[in-house]
Amino acid sequence: MLIRLIYASRSTGLLTPLEVKDIVRASQRNNAALGVTGALMLSNGIFLQCLEGDHLVVNGLYHRIVLDPRHREPAVLSLGEIDARLFGGWAMGLVSTTEAHRAIFLKYSAQAEFDPYQMRASALSQLFAEMVEHARTVPA
Ligand SMILES: Cc1cc2nc3c(=O)[nH]c(=O)nc-3n(C[C@H](O)[C@H](O)[C@H](O)COP(=O)(O)O)c2cc1C
Numbered sequence: 001m002l003i004r005l006i007y008a009s010r011s012t013g014l015l016t017p018l019e020v021k022d023i024v025r026a027s028q029r030n031n032a033a034l035g036v037t038g039a040l041m042l043s044n045g046i047f048l049q050c051l052e053g054d055h056l057v058v059n060g061l062y063h064r065i066v067l068d069p070r071h072r073e074p075a076v077l078s079l080g081e082i083d084a085r086l087f088g089g090w091a092m093g094l095v096s097t098t099e100a101h102r103a104i105f106l107k108y109s110a111q112a113e114f115d116p117y118q119m120r121a122s123a124l125s126q127l128f129a130e131m132v133e134h135a136r137t138v139p140a
Contacts, residue, residue, distance in 0.1 A: 002085070003055040005062055006078040006124045008116040009047045009071035020094070023070070024138045027092035036061060037085050039093040039128060039135045043105055044114040047071055050128045052085045078121035086125075086132055093135025104130055 020042055036053035051058045066074040105114045108123040
């Protein structure tokens with residue numbers, strides 16, 4: 001059964017762009033082998049990640065990811081069965097924090113600062129749908 005899980009977490013320290021790329025690189029490698037697709041954003045010290053794939057595989061992956069000391073306070077914000085993936089072509093796309101993207105984040109937020117913890121599930125799915133065009137791969 002195909003599902004999409006969206007969660008947020010807070011980065012424990014100030015991660016450099018290189019460290020974020022390392023996370024995405026490992027994700028691309030592992031997720032491709034698991035048949036998992038998705039995207040990762042980091043803004044305002046908050047990670048927002050979308051994971052799509054088989055429900056048991058995504059569930060197992062999520063529980064492994066939350067053990068990573070580079071983030072804390074993980075919260076599943078949206079979880080449900082889907083008919084089709086948003087990120088069919090992405091093992092793990094990275095959405096960088098440019099001004100243009102910030103404007104899209106804020107389009108779906110009530111707050112002036114990016115705070116996905118406060119966003120409703122349907123807004124989060126729409127945000128990721130819009131981000132498909134903006135995600136990019138990190139070279140291996
Ligand atoms: C915010 C965040 C998101 C992550 N997402 C993934 C992911 O989608 N897939 C993955 O395999 N690892 C992900 N990781 C990294 C894992 O916690 C772990 O470091 C990695 O899977 C280890 O891979 P390796 O054993 O191949 O080195 C993420 C880490 C963080 C902090």
